Amino acid sequence: MEASASNSWVISGNLTKSGKPILANDPHLEVTIPSEWYQFAMEYVSTNGKVRTYKGAAITGGLNSLIGRTHYIAWGCTNVYTDTIDLYKEQLDETKTHYLFDGVMRKLKIRNEIIKVKGQPDVEFELKFTHRGPLLPYVNFWTHVY
Numbered sequence: 001m002e003a004s005a006s007n008s009w010v011i012s013g014n015l016t017k018s019g020k021p022i023l024a025n026d027p028h029l030e031v032t033i034p035s036e037w038y039q040f041a042m043e044y045v046s047t048n049g050k051v052r053t054y055k056g057a058a059i060t061g062g063l064n065s066l067i068g069r070t071h072y073i074a075w076g077c078t079n080v081y082t083d084t085i086d087l088y089k090e091q092l093d094e095t096k097t098h099y100l101f102d103g104v105m106r107k108l109k110i111r112n113e114i115i116k117v118k119g120q121p122d123v124e125f126e127l128k129f130t131h132r133g134p135l136l137p138y139v140n141f142w143t144h145v146y
Contacts (some may be wrong), residue, residue: 027077029079090130097110111127
């Protein structure tokens with residue numbers, strides 16, 4: 001596969017004849033048979049009792065649509081190969097509160113976050129940062145089972 005990237009753009013409704021925004025999305029993904037994508041459309045009743053439509057495209061086995069629209073919002077996705085040149089493997093101490101940099105253990109910046117979920121318990125998680133940016137969770141893709 002040739003390395004490529006994709007593009008998206010949006011025009012404000014202030015600049016269109018209809019007054020509505022325009023979203024263009026081209027994820028530049030290669031065509032495969034069978035297709036990795038599936039299209040869908042479903043109807044739902046909104047909180048004001050009106051029947052609305054949710055249309056989109058998702059990757060088989062995905063949890064949600066990567067490209068789609070409802071009556072209220074539209075979204076798309078872009079695709080680019082991972083830029084691993086900016087990733088670093090950090091060595092943490094046993095308490096996972098410090099990281100090694102230039103032979104010196106430095107303290108991680110730790111921030112606790114809470115995501116409020118309507119009708120569900122809050123989701124709490126901890127973010128850890130080095131001077132280079134956030135730590136990403138380690139996943140061994142060779143043994144990880146989805």
